[in-house]
Amino acid sequence: MKQLSTRHLIGIKNISEDDIQLIFETADNFKEVINRPIKKVPSLRDITVANLFFESSTRTRVSFELAERRLSADIVNFTASSSSVSKGETLLDTVNNILAMKVDMVVMRHPAPGACVFLSKHIPANIVNAGDGTHEHPTQALLDAYSIREKLGDVAGKKVAIIGDILHSRVALSNVFCLLKLGAKVRVCGPPTLIPKHYAELGVEVSHDVRESLRWCDVANVLRIQLERQDIKYFPSLREYHQFFGINREMLDGLDKEIVVMHPGPINRGVELTSDVADSRQSIILQQVENGVAVRMAVLYLLAAQRT
Amino acid sequence: MNTAGKNLLHSERFGLTIERLCHQLIEDWGDFSDACVVGIQPRGVPLSDRIHERLQVLTGNPRIEYGRLDITFYRDDFRMHDTPLAPHPNEMDFIVTNKKVLLVDDVLYTGRTIQAALAALQHYGRPQMIELLVLVDRRFNRHLPIQADYTGLVVDALDEAYVKVHWKEVHGADEILFFEKRQA
Numbered sequence: 428m429k430q431l432s433t434r435h436l437i438g439i440k441n442i443s444e445d446d447i448q449l450i451f452e453t454a455d456n457f458k459e460v461i462n463r464p465i466k467k468v469p470s471l472r473d474i475t476v477a478n479l480f481f482e483s484s485t486r487t488r489v490s491f492e493l494a495e496r497r498l499s500a501d502i503v504n505f506t507a508s509s510s511s512v513s514k515g516e517t518l519l520d521t522v523n524n525i526l527a528m529k530v531d532m533v534v535m536r537h538p539a540p541g542a543c544v545f546l547s548k549h550i551p552a553n554i555v556n557a558g559d560g561t562h563e564h565p566t567q568a569l570l571d572a573y574s575i576r577e578k579l580g581d582v583a584g585k586k587v588a589i590i591g592d593i594l595h596s597r598v599a600l601s602n603v604f605c606l607l608k609l610g611a612k613v614r615v616c617g618p619p620t621l622i623p624k625h626y627a628e629l630g631v632e633v634s635h636d637v638r639e640s641l642r643w644c645d646v647a648n649v650l651r652i653q654l655e656r657q658d659i660k661y662f663p664s665l666r667e668y669h670q671f672f673g674i675n676r677e678m679l680d681g682l683d684k685e686i687v688v689m690h691p692g693p694i695n696r697g698v699e700l701t702s703d704v705a706d707s708r709q710s711i712i713l714q715q716v717e718n719g720v721a722v723r724m725a726v727l728y729l730l731a732a733q734r735t
Numbered sequence: 736m737n738t739a740g741k742n743l744l745h746s747e748r749f750g751l752t753i754e755r756l757c758h759q760l761i762e763d764w765g766d767f768s769d770a771c772v773v774g775i776q777p778r779g780v781p782l783s784d785r786i787h788e789r790l791q792v793l794t795g796n797p798r799i800e801y802g803r804l805d806i807t808f809y810r811d812d813f814r815m816h817d818t819p820l821a822p823h824p825n826e827m828d829f830i831v832t833n834k835k836v837l838l839v840d841d842v843l844y845t846g847r848t849i850q851a852a853l854a855a856l857q858h859y860g861r862p863q864m865i866e867l868l869v870l871v872d873r874r875f876n877r878h879l880p881i882q883a884d885y886t887g888l889v890v891d892a893l894d895e896a897y898v899k900v901h902w903k904e905v906h907g908a909d910e911i912l913f914f915e916k917r918q919a
Contacts, residue, residue: 469808728819732816
């Protein structure tokens with residue numbers, strides 16, 4: 428069997444298309460596992476995984492934890508708010524202390540971009556990035572692309588519009604890398620203040636017209652406005668944002684084709700999506716969550732398999 | 736295809752052996768109403784396909800349950816290989832509770848595959864009993880106390896030897912090949 432070209436999953440930028448396809452093929456098998464009456468296999472029974480969450484998370488943390496448990500790994504959970512980080516310990520010290528307790532893999536979410544790269548240079552464990560600041564969120568991009576592949580048969584050649592707060596979104600950056608590697612056409616859409624200029628250099632189209640982007644695309648991946656990362660005003664008000672960039676039922680009904688609606692969560696209902704769009708049959712938001720467990724199982728399995 | 740290997744069993748006798756195994760089973764089991772056949776992915780499946788098909792014909796029961804079990808995630812040699820173990824499709828859409836299970840594989844060697852298959856089967860309920868059918872039994876190289884109930888051919892060979900089963904639908908001919916040394 429092929430193997431991953433990397434020991435860590437830091438970002439989609441530094442893995443290959445073959446790596447992504449291998450993860451998808453393996454995830455197909457794990458998707459079957461998580462739909463069995465007993466959703467558990469013993470593959471990682473001798474592996475200990477530390478989940479280090481220095482930033483809040485619901486979906487990603489639960490999804491990783493379920494993936495680890497369904498592979499029979501031992502788990503240590505750690506959240507920054509209840510730890511010695513609040514007493515002034517450095518990241519490296521925290522992690523080294525945890526590793527001294529014989530941990531094989533680290534799943535980490537951190538507010539600083541590049542935190543996982545830094546860690547991978549200093550510790551021997553496999554590292555999986557569960558989101559580092561505004562940099563990358565590789566497993567989210569993988570499960571998004573996997574969900575498109577599942578829904579539409581293939582990712583290559585499909586037109587995907589990523590709509591919303593591109594500037595603060597690690598999901599957007601990882602999605603762009605992943606979709607381009609798989610041969611999709613990608614467009615980002617949002618207010619000019621929320622789209623960084625360098626995106627045009629990544630090989631994606633840039634648009635500020637959400638209606639036109641919906642007409643163009645096969646898949647709309649809609650992102651949340653990340654108010655917690657915005658220290659200045661990027662647009663006048665959420666109400667105005669919704670009027671110009673929010674997606675509602677009437678806009679989808681006005682299209683001459685049925686597009687797929689995705690959202691990485693958490694949704695701000697009534698801002699980027701109305702409820703009748705989020706809960707419509709065009710939306711695959713909950714399938715994304717289900718696929719997240721299978722894709723994360725595949726990533727953990729393939730990384731753990733490299734250890735000797 | 737058959738360049739270096741010695742042919743231990745070729746197509747006519749190969750078919751007879753499978754036929755004999757089916758008749759042995761019918762003689763022992765009699766009733767197949769609560770029976771199921773489970774082939775181990777990937778190499779046990781061509782054999783289990785044939786056994787299942789012949790059993791349905793010979794017993795006149797067209798509804799013998801049939802599954803193809805992938806044991807990759809249950810193996811104990813995870814991470815002892817150069818590359819990850821590749822999983823295969825797992826097709827088990829029934830529960831084995833209170834059923835007689837016929838586990839099918841091509842070659843019984845160390846017994847570790849069967850151990851993994853028994854662990855995997857536990858996830859599908861508590862069977863009434865499990866019996867093992869293999870086409871080839873390499874009986875001198877066992878690592879575990881596991882024996883086959885139905886055997887096509889017994890091969891006594893040194894550890895470095897290698898036995899490979901070829902299938903008409905996959906390799907173009909039904910044959911059991913014997914190699915003095917494992918091929919690269």
